[in-house]
Amino acid sequence: MSSVLYVCARPERSAADAEHRSFRRDLGLATLDRVDLLHASLETVEWQRYDGFVVGGSPFNVTDVVKSEAQLAVEHDLERIAALAMAGGATALFTCYGIGVVxxxxxxxxxxxxxxxxxxxxxxxxxxxxxxxxxxxxxxxLSVFTAHKEAAAETPPGAVLLATNxxxxxxxxxxxxxxxxxxFHPEASPQDFADRMAVYRASGYFDPEQYVATESMVLAASVQGADLLGRFPALLTR
Known part of the structure; x- marks a missing residue:
């Protein structure tokens, strides 16, 4: 059976745990291995044995002027995963913060x-x-959840644009x-995203004075990210 590793770059444990559950559910996997890059480097797991990687979001920004040693280490490890996928050694899906790194x-x-x-x-x-x-x-x-402060200015060299707005x-x-x-965040259901709002209420992703209205909008939304993630395991390389 193909093996997939969830790669976490979130400092907030509750959000990280919920994101892990969301990816496992939508990938349709009974188990989903995990590495938290803020607590352990890739070298603490046999990362090159995996044939799939899903990289979650983070409150970090690639454009941050001042970066901690922890953030620099996270970005280094994410680049190693991207390089492996570009070489055809695995299939990887980077989300939100990860698209900036790539x-x-x-x-x-x-x-x-x-x-x-x-x-x-x-x-x-x-x-x-x-x-x-x-x-x-x-x-x-397709409709998906978004919440981010930075983005690619244009499709980077060597990449093929798949979705836009x-x-x-x-x-x-x-x-x-x-x-x-x-x-965007393909793994988040409406309830998942509403729960994540509570963790990042003061992080600048929405007006906290509009919390109730924003939460109501999220819970009423219909999104198709789960369908997309459900197709990911069929793309794995080994």
């Missing part, structure tokens, strides 16, 4: 010009996305056949 690694620009507050965003699947095995079955558009032009891309990166 964009910079490819020589692209990460900017604060395309933020999105907590919302269910409607994305357009590109012509390349329609032919992609992960995005194609979603149809011409007006607010944030680079919502998802693929590099080669085995590396995917999304600005």
């Amino acid at each position: 964009t910079r690694m490819l020589g692209g620009e990460v900017t604060m010009a395309h933020p999105e507050r907590v919302q269910a965003a409607r994305l357009r699947v590109t012509a390349e996305g329609a032919r992609d095995p992960l995005f194609g079955p979603s149809g011409p558009s 007006d607010a944030c032009p680079v919502q998802a891309y693929r590099v080669g056949e085995h590396l995917y990166a999304t600005q």
Whole structure:
């Protein structure tokens, strides 16, 4: 059976635990191994034996001017996973913060010009996305949860744009056949995202004075990220 590793970059334990559960559920896996990069490096697990990686979000930003040693170590390990996937040694899906790490690694620009507050965003699947095995079955558009402060300025060198919208032009891309990166959070159900709001209430992803209204909007949303994640295990390389 294919093996998948959930890679966590969240300092907040409750949010990390919930994200792990969400990925396991939507991937359709009975178990999902885990490494928390803020507490252990990749070297603490046999990371190269995995044929799949799913990388969760983080309150870190690639554009942070001052970075802790812990954040620098996280970004280094994420780049190692991306390099493995680009070489065809595994299939990886980077989400939110992770797309910034991959964009910079490819020589692209990460900017604060395309933020999105907590919302269910409607994305357009590109012509390349329609032919992609992960995005194609979603149809011409899909609704997903977004909440981020930075984004890729444009599709980075070597990447193929898979999904876009007006607010944030680079919502998802693929590099080669085995590396995917999304600005959005495919793993979050409405309840998952509402629970995450409580953890990051003061982190600038939404107006805390509009907490109740924003939570109501999230809980009423219909999103298709789970369908996309359900197709990921079929893409694994080994």
